Amino acid sequence: MPNRRGEDERMRYKVSCDLGYEVEEGCAPFVFNIEAQRRPGQEVLEERLTLSQDLEAERFVMPESGNRYFRVLAGKGDLSVHYEAVVDLAPEVVDPAAVREMPAARLPLEVMTHLLPSRYVESDLLQTFAQKEFGHLPQGYGRVAAICNWIHDHLDYTAGSSDEHTSARDTLLQRQGVCRDFSHLAIAFCRALGIPARFVSAYAWRLSPPDFHAVVEAWLEGPEGGAWFLFDPTRKAAADGLVRMGVGRDAAEVAFCSPFGKVTCGKPEVRIEALDRDADEALTVEAVTLAAA
Amino acid sequence: MPNRRGEDERMRYKVSCDLGYEVEEGCAPFVFNIEAQRRPGQEVLEERLTLSQDLEAERFVMPESGNRYFRVLAGKGDLSVHYEAVVDLAPEVVDPAAVREMPAARLPLEVMTHLLPSRYVESDLLQTFAQKEFGHLPQGYGRVAAICNWIHDHLDYTAGSSDEHTSARDTLLQRQGVCRDFSHLAIAFCRALGIPARFVSAYAWRLSPPDFHAVVEAWLEGPEGGAWFLFDPTRKAAADGLVRMGVGRDAAEVAFCSPFGKVTCGKPEVRIEALDRDADEALTVEAVTLAAA
Amino acid sequence: MPNRRGEDERMRYKVSCDLGYEVEEGCAPFVFNIEAQRRPGQEVLEERLTLSQDLEAERFVMPESGNRYFRVLAGKGDLSVHYEAVVDLAPEVVDPAAVREMPAARLPLEVMTHLLPSRYVESDLLQTFAQKEFGHLPQGYGRVAAICNWIHDHLDYTAGSSDEHTSARDTLLQRQGVCRDFSHLAIAFCRALGIPARFVSAYAWRLSPPDFHAVVEAWLEGPEGGAWFLFDPTRKAAADGLVRMGVGRDAAEVAFCSPFGKVTCGKPEVRIEALDRDADEALTVEAVTLAAA
Amino acid sequence: MPNRRGEDERMRYKVSCDLGYEVEEGCAPFVFNIEAQRRPGQEVLEERLTLSQDLEAERFVMPESGNRYFRVLAGKGDLSVHYEAVVDLAPEVVDPAAVREMPAARLPLEVMTHLLPSRYVESDLLQTFAQKEFGHLPQGYGRVAAICNWIHDHLDYTAGSSDEHTSARDTLLQRQGVCRDFSHLAIAFCRALGIPARFVSAYAWRLSPPDFHAVVEAWLEGPEGGAWFLFDPTRKAAADGLVRMGVGRDAAEVAFCSPFGKVTCGKPEVRIEALDRDADEALTVEAVTLAAA
Structure with a gap:
């Protein structure tokens, strides 16, 4: 049995999530951890983050974990977050x-x-x-x-x-x-x-x-x-x-989302699709x- | 009130500890965290680590904390650890x-x-x-x-x-x-x-x-x-x-000491002396x- | 200040409760503790217990507490329990x-x-x-x-x-x-x-x-x-x-009700009325x- | 297989215990539950309670359990309690x-x-x-x-x-x-x-x-x-x-002993001997x- 899969055994997935919030007071901090890690064996080929409000995301990668965090200060009203990525795994x-x-x-x-x-x-x-x-x-x-x-x-x-x-x-x-x-x-x-x-x-x-x-x-x-x-x-x-x-x-x-301040959270929608495999x-x-x- | 003490307000301490263990089986790993951190405002001027057994200490500084760890693999019998340091604090x-x-x-x-x-x-x-x-x-x-x-x-x-x-x-x-x-x-x-x-x-x-x-x-x-x-x-x-x-x-x-394996621990002796201050x-x-x- | 109220300081209350259950399987035991205790200073003048099913209630007064329990074995379907009493308190x-x-x-x-x-x-x-x-x-x-x-x-x-x-x-x-x-x-x-x-x-x-x-x-x-x-x-x-x-x-x-078996419980309705006092x-x-x- | 042992299958035990206390202040209440219960199948043939101090024991049998309690108010100093009984069991x-x-x-x-x-x-x-x-x-x-x-x-x-x-x-x-x-x-x-x-x-x-x-x-x-x-x-x-x-x-x-007040407790000594059986x-x-x- 070989220790490693060959290059042709990489698997490609498309992942996405949609998160929705209702913010009661403006300038409410949110910290998210929804982005795919970049680590050996997990390659992010493309990705896109979309916010319903025009906000600047402050980014941080935790050195000891590789977790990718971003923080936004949301305004009053609805906030929706969409993330999607195409990721190759080479386990x-x-x-x-x-x-x-x-x-x-x-x-x-x-x-x-x-x-x-x-x-x-x-x-x-x-x-x-x-x-x-x-x-x-x-x-x-x-x-x-x-x-x-x-x-x-x-x-x-x-x-x-x-x-x-x-x-x-x-x-x-x-x-x-x-x-x-x-x-x-x-x-x-x-x-x-x-x-x-x-x-x-x-x-x-x-x-x-x-x-x-x-x-x-x-x-x-x-x-x-x-x-x-x-x-x-x-x-x-x-x-x-x-x-x-x-x-x-x-x-x-x-936590995929840490909100601070008065916030109502919707249920997240999460999707993952194998681009090169059968589901069965x-x-x-x-x-x-x-x-x- | 000034925000900072001047240079002449540094304080100098001599610290030391003596730890004693009885090791039942050889090659027992110990991880210690007894050494003074090196961080802004805390300067280690001199220090000395002495082990009763002739052991090599493997060293590691945790990046996110600055904690200084060392590991030894102790042989069967008594193990004593002595650490002393002179440290300047400039709080x-x-x-x-x-x-x-x-x-x-x-x-x-x-x-x-x-x-x-x-x-x-x-x-x-x-x-x-x-x-x-x-x-x-x-x-x-x-x-x-x-x-x-x-x-x-x-x-x-x-x-x-x-x-x-x-x-x-x-x-x-x-x-x-x-x-x-x-x-x-x-x-x-x-x-x-x-x-x-x-x-x-x-x-x-x-x-x-x-x-x-x-x-x-x-x-x-x-x-x-x-x-x-x-x-x-x-x-x-x-x-x-x-x-x-x-x-x-x-x-x-x-933990100042994490022993692995069968070990009996003595009570640590800890000392600190102010080299430039009165105790009262x-x-x-x-x-x-x-x-x- | 007198130690006791006189006879004319008795207070009279009418209490009642309505409990409702849905019983999935027949012969389901229920133990209730909803009846007013009979104890010095609390006199039950009249009371009535009504069950929607024609059931025999097995009664028990716990000697050490005076709690009045009754057990019924309910048939499949709805069970409703009505209790009401007029009680004099002479605290x-x-x-x-x-x-x-x-x-x-x-x-x-x-x-x-x-x-x-x-x-x-x-x-x-x-x-x-x-x-x-x-x-x-x-x-x-x-x-x-x-x-x-x-x-x-x-x-x-x-x-x-x-x-x-x-x-x-x-x-x-x-x-x-x-x-x-x-x-x-x-x-x-x-x-x-x-x-x-x-x-x-x-x-x-x-x-x-x-x-x-x-x-x-x-x-x-x-x-x-x-x-x-x-x-x-x-x-x-x-x-x-x-x-x-x-x-x-x-x-x-x-517990006012301890059901055994598969039972869905409704919310109890509880009432109490002072027959001789003003609510304010x-x-x-x-x-x-x-x-x- | 018979449901019951015959009369000749009663078993006779001699039990005893010695309890010791040091009482710091006088009039300290102790409640003990060390006496053998009297209940069907467990017959107390003889028993003796000895206290080192000349105290009156107030007795109480809990109706719902049959537990036998006694209370003494101990004087300052040593208190020792000895109980022994011969008991027949007819399980x-x-x-x-x-x-x-x-x-x-x-x-x-x-x-x-x-x-x-x-x-x-x-x-x-x-x-x-x-x-x-x-x-x-x-x-x-x-x-x-x-x-x-x-x-x-x-x-x-x-x-x-x-x-x-x-x-x-x-x-x-x-x-x-x-x-x-x-x-x-x-x-x-x-x-x-x-x-x-x-x-x-x-x-x-x-x-x-x-x-x-x-x-x-x-x-x-x-x-x-x-x-x-x-x-x-x-x-x-x-x-x-x-x-x-x-x-x-x-x-x-x-609890075999519930002391109230400042009391130091010794370790109880407990003995039981079968008067008509071999220990093996x-x-x-x-x-x-x-x-x-």
């Missing part, structure tokens, strides 16, 4: 058996941040739980996959069963949640076992119903070194059909990473 | 009345991370509490000072009353804690009010009994622009006598920042 | 200055149950909080009144801000709630201070909008001995206009108890 | 296959209290968890046994891993605890499934090391009607070797109840 598909866990002695120090507990990921409280369920399993890609399988099998995916305060601890007790919650719990178990893990927001091909999606990246070691490998404990999206917007410690860091193609089940670090 | 002392809160419209986007809730700072749960206690106060340095006063007045400083899982939410209910807990709660209130705030670990002059200390920095706007201003809700240390080791979202990010000099009560950004 | 109005706390040495042992924490009243976690806020106050009726004043002043009464899982701990952090939450918190503070306290569900004269109400009884010692004294931290109802349905450790014990009569502010034990 | 041993769950339609209304959540048993939060793990199992004695097996298999019995604030929710996350915690979690799962369950404190034959023990009673329906059946999720004691002291909603209700006799594994109601 590496690696033989899962060749992907190991990386011991703490060799973890890059900047990656170790993702071993720490965060607001919605109380990994410090789940040490014993994680050890008892997953501590005895062989280390490597398969152990993270086992965590995701456990979550898939033990939790119900139930729209409306959680809210913005729900954390991994709550989800484990309630045994239900949505993609955000499934991801938080998977990240918590990984960190509790010493595996760095982070939260990823993305446009997800074939997600039904279409919406922004949340998945997990775990830092593992493939044949070419350490890299962030992708996992989706909801099993709702293809691992090679995810266009990343944001990565962070947990959902708190990758089988989902990838191999280990997928965008690029070894 | 700016600003008239508190001239320090304002910075509206979200102008906050640097990299600073906005410190508005987010984190593991031990559930600011999302304390919105109403913060609004009801502090929402009506005039914005500015004085409001953060009022938060710290409230904490000082409403909480008992009680050694042993909390543990490593205790969060701001717990502290608010238990009405007691140590410097770590006081700081988490102050940060939580700040963030809930829209004021970026972060956790600082430091060598603290005149802290009694001597130990590593935890205080708070809030992002405010002085006459020369946005800067991190220092607050100590425990009132145990002089604002101009703090030598920073780490800054981060909360205590999870600034009055504590600074003015607004202090190390340097406007 | 004793006692001079608050004459009402003391009863020391643990003399508390009736059956009353001590109401010192224990319960599901929605984590008084064990609020010991320090209660001591710091109320520990220094003079003991007696005034201290419980101070607790209720504190809650009234520090919390917002916000419909929809809590749910059936919300506990005193949550309410204290969220600083908002409804009558259920206000009562849980008042009970928690009382118990944390060693004052037995319990949850009361009632028909409440002049409550607006009309609904079932929740208030608090604290065990104190009046001129004639120990008794349950009534407090309403929401200040929404007259202390002498409350017709008790249930008393218990907390809301878990006094001033609210009683004196210490009120139904009867010394 | 009924029932064929587990003949023990069913009792539907809500037929549960005695006074038993339904034990369906409610309590301080340390947040059964309302564990509905989905319980349904997903145990909802599909055949109803009856075997389902409660399956709950206890699950707890035994998924949790570590670790002395010192919990404290007096630990609840079922915490225990489920921490995956460890002591007898108190195992029992709270078993009770929570039972209640979440609609099975009334309560907490039992007892002298436990062959418990090692000797101490007060905590087990569970679930209300089920044997061949002779509804009864409280005993379960020990720790598997540390023989079901027919338990001498009950207290039953209640959870540990809050059955096999543990009973059949369904055991003291007496059908």
Whole structure:
């Protein structure tokens, strides 16, 4: 099995979203994180951002994450935001058996941040739980996959069963949640076992119903070194059909929109189209990473 | 009142710490964050790190925080770590009345991370509490000072009353804690009010009994622009006598030592000496920042 | 000031409620607690229970509380329940200055149950909080009144801000709630201070909008001995206009309806009318108890 | 298999405990619940209570539980309490296959209290968890046994891993605890499934090391009607070797000692001896109840 797809295995997606707001008072700051990341393995070929108001967008790329933020100061009244992009993904598909866990002695120090507990990921409280369920399993890609399988099998995916305060601890007790919650719990178990893990927001091909999606990246070691490998404990999206917007410690860091001031939010409309694939193609089940670090 | 101290108002401190560990199995990774930061207003004139074992320290400075980490792989047996440094502080002392809160419209986007809730700072749960206690106060340095006063007045400083899982939410209910807990709660209130705030670990002059200390920095706007201003809700240390080791979202990010593997930890010995001041000099009560950004 | 109202100070109320349910499968058990208690100081002169289905009600009076429960096994389809009663209240109005706390040495042992924490009243976690806020106050009726004043002043009464899982701990952090939450918190503070306290569900004269109400009884010692004294931290109802349905450790014990099986519940309609008073009569502010034990 | 043991299958135990306290100020109230209950199937043949101080014990039997409490007002200085009793147990041993769950339609209304959540048993939060793990199992004695097996298999019995604030929710996350915690979690799962369950404190034959023990009673329906059946999720004691002291909603209700005032507590010494059995006799594994109601 080859470690890499060839050039002809790039996949091309067209993503877009439409967001709508009603602003009660003028000069209301909004920070958005809806643009596709530019990172190895994810190339933004073209993109367009359109605002209903004539506003200047202040841009910022977070160095440690590559997240692309922009801020606008919206005027009173309606604000609509349209973003669209054509993005090429060139994920590496690696033989899962060749992907190991990386011991703490060799973890890059900047990656170790993702071993720490965060607001919605109380990994410090789940040490014993994680050890008892997953501590005895062989280390490597398969152990993270086992965590995701456990979550898939033990939790119900139930729209409306959680809210913005729900954390991994709550989800484990309630045994239900949505993609955000499934991801938080998977990240918590990984960190509790010493595996760095982070939260990823993305446009997800074939997600039904279409919406922004949340998945997990775990830092593992493939044949070419350490890299962030992708996992989706909801099993709702293809691992090679995810266009990343944001990565962070947990959902708190990758909100697609942070409004300040009095604002009413509409429901986002999200779309993703594969420009070179059939929608009924089988989902990838191999280990997928965008690029070894 | 002058905005800055002159050159002759630099203060010189000698700091040191001694840490001891018993390592059960060889090749045990340790990550330390005990070295004084190098940042504007805090100059490390000389320093020395001594390990009882002949180990190579792998070094890393976190770009977003300036925290200095080093990792060693300790052999079986005793490990002792000695660090000492001479550090000059040149804090700016600003008239508190001239320090304002910075509206979200102008906050640097990299600073906005410190508005987010984190593991031990559930600011999302304390919105109403913060609004009801502090929402009506005039914005500015004085409001953060009022938060710290409230904490000082409403909480008992009680050694042993909390543990490593205790969060701001717990502290608010238990009405007691140590410097770590006081700081988490102050940060939580700040963030809930829209004021970026972060956790600082430091060598603290005149802290009694001597130990590593935890205080708070809030992002405010002085006459020369946005800067991190220092607050100590425990009132145990002089604002101009703090030598920073780490800054981060909360205590999870600034552990002075993160051991991996089977290790027994001794109690750290921490010392700080003012080389040019009397120990009974009055504590600074003015607004202090190390340097406007 | 006389300790007791005379016979001519009895007050007469007509209470009623209408409850509606849709039962999906037959033989669904319902337990109701909507009937007025029969206890000294609260005399049920006449009452009528009407069910839309021809069902036999199995009745039970809980000996330790006096709560009147009935169970029916409802058939598939609509179920409506109508209860109405005419009730005389003869509350004793006692001079608050004459009402003391009863020391643990003399508390009736059956009353001590109401010192224990319960599901929605984590008084064990609020010991320090209660001591710091109320520990220094003079003991007696005034201290419980101070607790209720504190809650009234520090919390917002916000419909929809809590749910059936919300506990005193949550309410204290969220600083908002409804009558259920206000009562849980008042009970928690009382118990944390060693004052037995319990949850009361009632028909409440002049409550607006009309609904079932929740208030608090604290065990104190009046001129004639120990008794349950009534407090309403929401200040929404007259202390002498409350017709008790249930008393218990907390809301878990006094649900007005506990359905088993698949049932859709309508919104209850609750009414109370004073047969001998004007609706704009001033609210009683004196210490009120139904009867010394 | 016979439903009942004959007269010659009564078992006789001698139980005793020694408790020691240091009282800082005189007239300190203590409430104890250390005496063996008198209930069908548990006969107290002789007993003796000895106090080191010459104190009058005020006695109270809680009607709804049968718990025997006594209160003393201790003088300043040492207080030691010795209790000993000879108790006959005549448990009924029932064929587990003949023990069913009792539907809500037929549960005695006074038993339904034990369906409610309590301080340390947040059964309302564990509905989905319980349904997903145990909802599909055949109803009856075997389902409660399956709950206890699950707890035994998924949790570590670790002395010192919990404290007096630990609840079922915490225990489920921490995956460890002591007898108190195992029992709270078993009770929570039972209640979440609609099975009334309560907490039992007892002298436990062959418990090692000797101490007060905590087990569970679930209300089920044997061949002779509804009864409280005993379960020990720790598997540390023989079901027919338990001498009950207290039953209640959870540990809050059955503290063996509740001191008021400034008191230092020693470690209790607890003993139990079977007067007619060998200590290496096999543990009973059949369904055991003291007496059908």
